[in-house]
Amino acid sequence: MNSVIMDNIARSYGDVRALDGISVQINGGELFGFIGPDGAGKTTLFRILTSLLLPDSGSATVDGLDVVDDYRKLRRAIGYMPGRFSLYQDLTVEENLQFFASVFGTTVDANYELIRSVFQYLEPFRHRRAGQLSGGMKQKLALSCALIHRPSVLFLDEPTTGVDAVSRKEFWEMLEELKAEGITIVVSTPYMDEASLCDRVALIQDGRLLTVDTPTRIEKSFPKPILSVRSARKYELIKALRAYPFSSSVYAFGESAHYTDSRSSVDAVELQSYLRDQGFTDVTVAQVDPGIEDVFMALMT
């Protein structure tokens, strides 16, 4: 069953086209990710789906409720965690949670089971003001607050931005648990490496979808073999690779460079000998599986 259906949504701010014809169907119980850089339109899309903004054109439903016409019912059904962890800094952890519970006409006790796994981390800080929590703790509190009324669909706008690697990992583990509870989770992130943690993802750039599929299939869709080339002299290496007559794309990729060839097949040995001739004595060349980031860049250009 489809839980969230977007049909050709567009939205502009003045001359800037933030969203340009977004159509996606998200299944019930799915962990779905919108992956794209800052300014891609993720936040605008989430605001439209949570009834906070009106689309210029197109339509969307969440659990069968129209985001424009049924906004009142919709707001009861969903949980939303905005990009910045929107908490009351001057209220304690407990007070924040109680407040959001009361707003939805429920109590913390009634739904404690649902948030237990998230809230256990916060238990020692119950009486600390939210403003004094670390980024990771704020993130967990914001998630608890968004969950406290047991929403059927959870919208998390960049929940892992600005938190450390440990908190990020813990956060994704929590999302897995929530998924097991049957909650549909729609999440956005600028981190390409988080794509693999979603059931399906949409790559989004400049208000347009680049592709929508499972992470594995997206990675498989990359049309060419990728060679990972390494040398201590990275800058010169990249220059040399770009100067290679058959090079199609050359991108720095962490410690190595990712190279694709303009020909249909690629010869690693040939490339290696070219680089040796250029004076790179320490060079290694190895074929690697394409990642989401490789696909993203290929689709962008």
Place this chain on the structure above:
Amino acid sequence: MGSFRGFIVKEFHHIFRDYRTLVILFGMPVIQLILFGYAIRNEVSDIQVGFLDPVRDELTMDLKTRIDASSYFISKGDYDTLDDIERAFQDGTIREAVVFEPDFSHKLRHDGSASLSVIADGTNPNIANTMNAYTLVIVRDFQRDLLADDTPAPAERGIVIDSRMRFNPELKSIFLFVPGLIALILMLVSALMTSITITREKELGTMEILLVSPLKPIQIIVGKVLPYFLLSFINVSTILVLARLVFHIPIRGSVLLLLAECLLFILCALSLGILISAKSKTQQTATMISLSGLLLPTIILSGFIFPIDSMPKILQVISHIVPAKWFLIIIRGIMLKGVGFEYFWKETLILAFMTAVLMTASIRSFKIRLD
């Protein structure tokens, strides 16, 4: 109703945790009142007094001598006409005048009662009050001695004193200051604080969550407004009690009516606050609009400090849209003149109308979505 109660609880948490603001809100009016009250409380001595005495007999001479002999007053002698007295006031020769009625002694002796006008320079109302009080004491002494000499007199015997203020018949400064201060405080707490508290949620991003929650706009608005409504009311009561107990400022009219009018003005200010918050995205903008759009007009164009009558025509016209102007007329009427509702129903109506318009506008402009 649980969600609404939760909202109110949260608002009070915000208010009481921001204790600096709280101290300012409650401390400032008290400090202002006390500073203002005491700063103009000078000790009174050697007040130049002039007399208009058409009688000039033994009796009036006696009273005049008594006044001159007290350490508070110095006689500047007799004047012939009220115009002379007026001139003496204007060039500062005298600060108080005692005016006897033409057949003062005769009436006092034969009818047992006569009247005396005491005119004090009201520029400084505290001093004027003190001068009045001292004069009164001397006259009472005089009268008591007079009666003791004489045979028992009819009950209605006595000197009727008619106290008047020159320059400032309604008493400026502290008496006028208190109603103005009330208007200012109510504007500050109600409008400024409300506008800031709503924009703060916008800035923090919590407004997004509130909007996405089942809370209705009206609940959010009322939830924001109610705590400040209460705080404002407490604030007004504090100022009134303080003004009454420490500075003996009269509340000549009905206290209930006064409180009711205050509530109306608070509502008006709160509506303005919501309107401002609906129009501004940041606390900074809200503060700027409140300060320049509300506080300045409340101070300058309400008649709080500068009399509206002596303003340029254009400012007089503008002053009509300043709610504090109407509120000041009302509460000065109640507190200082002791007049009833029939004297300011028009002003009340104007204020009520303004409140209704602002309230409608602010509820309408409160968006159920972001923009």
Place this chain on the structure above:
Amino acid sequence: MAAKDSSTERVVIDVRDLTRRFGDFTAVDSISFSVKRGEILGFLGANGAGKTTAIRMLTGLLEPSSGDATVAGFDVYRQREAIKKNIGYMSQKFSLYEDLTVFENIRFYGGVYGLTRATIKSKSDELLERLGLQHARDHRISGLPLGWRQKLAFSVALLHEPEIVFLDEPTGGVDPVTRRQFWDLIYETAANGVTVFATTHYMDEAEYCDRVSIMVDGRIEAYGTPNALKNQFEVSSMDDVFIRLARSTSQSS
């Protein structure tokens, strides 16, 4: 090789037992490391690990409690003004004035570092040409795409030819292509002999650095090339290096 001279082994940042205390709290606890000319150092750590305090000391904004450090050959106790003149700084959050034009920004920063009018003029022409931004010379920053802004901000930070440039989360949140273009620029700068000191808490950014330092609770708990660190902790990404480190130290606190 476009390097200005061949002294690539010269140490430009040398830190020995550098410590900073705030009352009872030791924000930076006796850290030691050195960075060579033209090297790209990734300076990592969670919020509150002491990163900011360490950088403030190295940029001459904060006096250390004890220990020694020289930056571009200048002492962090006695030559703080000289340090400031010989470093550049760029933050992703704030670098250029949005309401000023491209040229106005360049002129402003040039002026701050005491460049003459003529130098600013020639440098800005050269800079705009290199970035291919000549047409945008008189455009306001606010109208420029994020990628351009970043490259411009970086170039402006290098305007006064500093020996070291400090970058704060230089590429967080930008699209992957723009990000690569930016790293190309960083690599080029480093190849020209400028030392790059990048702070970030994006671990994947760290993978691009020559060497990485990870601070935990005021100490440098890991230091080496990304590859060496991954081998040392037997993991496949810097993310996991960080997680391993955080888990192993959280037991003690």
